[in-house]
Amino acid sequence: xxxxxxxxxxxxxxxxxxxxxxxxxxxxxxxxxxxxxxxxxxxxxxxxxxxxxxxxxxxxxxxxxxxxxxxxxxxxxxxxxxxxxxxxxxxxxxxxxxxxxxxxxxxxxxxxxxxxxxxxxxxxxxxxxxxxxxxxxxxxxxxxxxxxxxxxxxxxxxxxxxxxxxxxxxxxxxxxxxxxxxxxxxxxxxxxxxxxxxxxxxxxxxxxxxx
Amino acid sequence: xxxxxxxxxxxxxxxxxxxxxxxxxxxxxxxxxxxxxxxxxxxxxxxxxxxxxxxxxxxxxxxxxxxxxxxxxxxxxxxxxxxxxxxxxxxxxxxxxxxxxxxxxxxxxxxxxxxxxxxxxxxxxxxxxxxxxxxxxxxxxxxxxxxxxxxxxxxxxxxxxxxxxxxxxxxxxxxxxxxxxxxxxxxxxxxxxxxxxxxxxxxxxxxxxxx
DNA sequence: TACAAGTTAGTAAGCACTCACTTATAGGTA
DNA sequence: TACCTATAAGTGAGTGCTTACTAACTTGTA
Numbered sequence: 001x002x003x004x005x006x007x008x009x010x011x012x013x014x015x016x017x018x019x020x021x022x023x024x025x026x027x028x029x030x031x032x033x034x035x036x037x038x039x040x041x042x043x044x045x046x047x048x049x050x051x052x053x054x055x056x057x058x059x060x061x062x063x064x065x066x067x068x069x070x071x072x073x074x075x076x077x078x079x080x081x082x083x084x085x086x087x088x089x090x091x092x093x094x095x096x097x098x099x100x101x102x103x104x105x106x107x108x109x110x111x112x113x114x115x116x117x118x119x120x121x122x123x124x125x126x127x128x129x130x131x132x133x134x135x136x137x138x139x140x141x142x143x144x145x146x147x148x149x150x151x152x153x154x155x156x157x158x159x160x161x162x163x164x165x166x167x168x169x170x171x172x173x174x175x176x177x178x179x180x181x182x183x184x185x186x187x188x189x190x191x192x193x194x195x196x197x198x199x200x201x202x203x204x205x206x207x208x209x210x211x
Numbered sequence: 212x213x214x215x216x217x218x219x220x221x222x223x224x225x226x227x228x229x230x231x232x233x234x235x236x237x238x239x240x241x242x243x244x245x246x247x248x249x250x251x252x253x254x255x256x257x258x259x260x261x262x263x264x265x266x267x268x269x270x271x272x273x274x275x276x277x278x279x280x281x282x283x284x285x286x287x288x289x290x291x292x293x294x295x296x297x298x299x300x301x302x303x304x305x306x307x308x309x310x311x312x313x314x315x316x317x318x319x320x321x322x323x324x325x326x327x328x329x330x331x332x333x334x335x336x337x338x339x340x341x342x343x344x345x346x347x348x349x350x351x352x353x354x355x356x357x358x359x360x361x362x363x364x365x366x367x368x369x370x371x372x373x374x375x376x377x378x379x380x381x382x383x384x385x386x387x388x389x390x391x392x393x394x395x396x397x398x399x400x401x402x403x404x405x406x407x408x409x410x411x412x413x414x415x416x417x418x419x420x421x422x
Numbered sequence: 423t424a425c426a427a428g429t430t431a432g433t434a435a436g437c438a439c440t441c442a443c444t445t446a447t448a449g450g451t452a
Numbered sequence: 453t454a455c456c457t458a459t460a461a462g463t464g465a466g467t468g469c470t471t472a473c474t475a476a477c478t479t480g481t482a
Binding site for chain 2: 031032033035036116119120122123124125129130133137138141160161163164165167168170171172173174175176179182183184189190192196197200201203204205206207208209
């Protein structure tokens with residue numbers, strides 16, 4: 001029944017199948033959690049027998065690790081600041097915060113599976129969620145916190161602990177994304193574009209910390 | 212081995228045992244998720260045989276429902292505004308937002324199990340998470356949004372969609388709580404008291420929306 | 423001593439995972 | 453072009469273990 005949607009009728013090359021299994025597993029893990037997803041379900045969704053999974057991954061844990069590895073490394077979390085580098089240099093405060101929020105919101109929207117997966121990992125206490133946190137989140141705090149500190153020296157922002165400001169700001173858009181993904185999928189409560197949201201959040205924050 | 216911590220050696224009254232099972236199950240569900248927690252683990256932690264669980268709850272789902280019911284109804288989510296009612300009447304803006312945040316942060320801290328449980332429910336798409344959302348969260352948006360609208364009419368706040376402001380504000384402290392509970396348990400990134408956090412968040416928000 | 427509290431020893435279904443097996447196909451040969 | 457064939461892709465029928473849940477039972481205590 002799933003065959004029409006998930007597979008072609010022909011065989012697949014090894015790499016192709018591996019990739020497909022990762023994609024499907026990620027979607028299912030993000031929906032039902034790691035323990036809540038069976039290898040049989042993954043196999044069915046891919047239109048193959050369960051044994052195929054274990055041809056590619058020696059066990060279920062390894063499949064999970066492969067997904068997180070692949071996502072955390074490849075999918076370009078390496079440099080979320082590349083796009084706002086010039087704004088930082090020009091000390092375009094609004095540009096910095098607006099684009100930061102907009103990038104995140106867009107990214108969360110198009111890759112909500114990953115966000116759900118990270119939440120599941122964090123709740124289940126999986127190590128790879130920690131790795132992600134330490135590699136990515138601490139970076140943001142250092143980077144954005146550094147920018148805020150600089151602007152405080154410039155006399156543009158008032159004196160507040162920069163990390164608290166970063167937390168407040170990240171909180172705004174992460175919480176907004178979580179609402180859209182988890183609780184208010186139909187956006188009954190608030191329905192605005194990512195651009196609008198980013199603009200409002202950036203404005204509130206900047207007005208909130210400027211001198 | 213758990214016996215010394217979780218039980219007395221004597222029998223318990225029916226209600227008492229039921230209550231204990233709820234508490235233990237909630238803790239375990241919040242740590243490992245619903246599917247990730249076995250009835251045997253719950254029974255062991257309570258120091259009784261598995262069959263006891265099914266004397267009190269006809270199945271595992273009903274145990275889960277009992278926890279969420281109990282928590283969502285009894286534990287006083289009915290009126291989070293009671294404590295700030297006077298601040299609202301006096302139009303003490305800082306008092307309103309500060310106490311709102313502080314109450315939430317304190318509450319999340321002492322009842323982090325419930326927060327984790329709600330996240331698990333939301334991720335797993337459990338109905339009772341929706342119920343909580345509709346009964347509690349929409350209330351806050353209406354209430355706090357109404358206050359902001361009133362203060363806009365008073366000319367105290369600038370014109371922004373009140374619900375977006377509410378989201379930004381809730382985002383700050385909910386995200387802060389989630390960080391403390393999920394990712395940064397040792398608070399390496401930021402270590403501040405709930406009072407400090409509430410003060411900073413309230414200040415940023417109020418400066419951000421005042422006229 | 424009646425009855426609620428608790429136990430023991432199950433069951434059927436579901437789980438991750440394995441192994442001996444079949445089949446499609448890329449690419450060399452005649 | 454047509455035919456091999458080695459090998460990678462895929463299967464079916466299992467394994468042993470764990471799970472939620474049950475029923476017939478024993479035991480403590482108001």
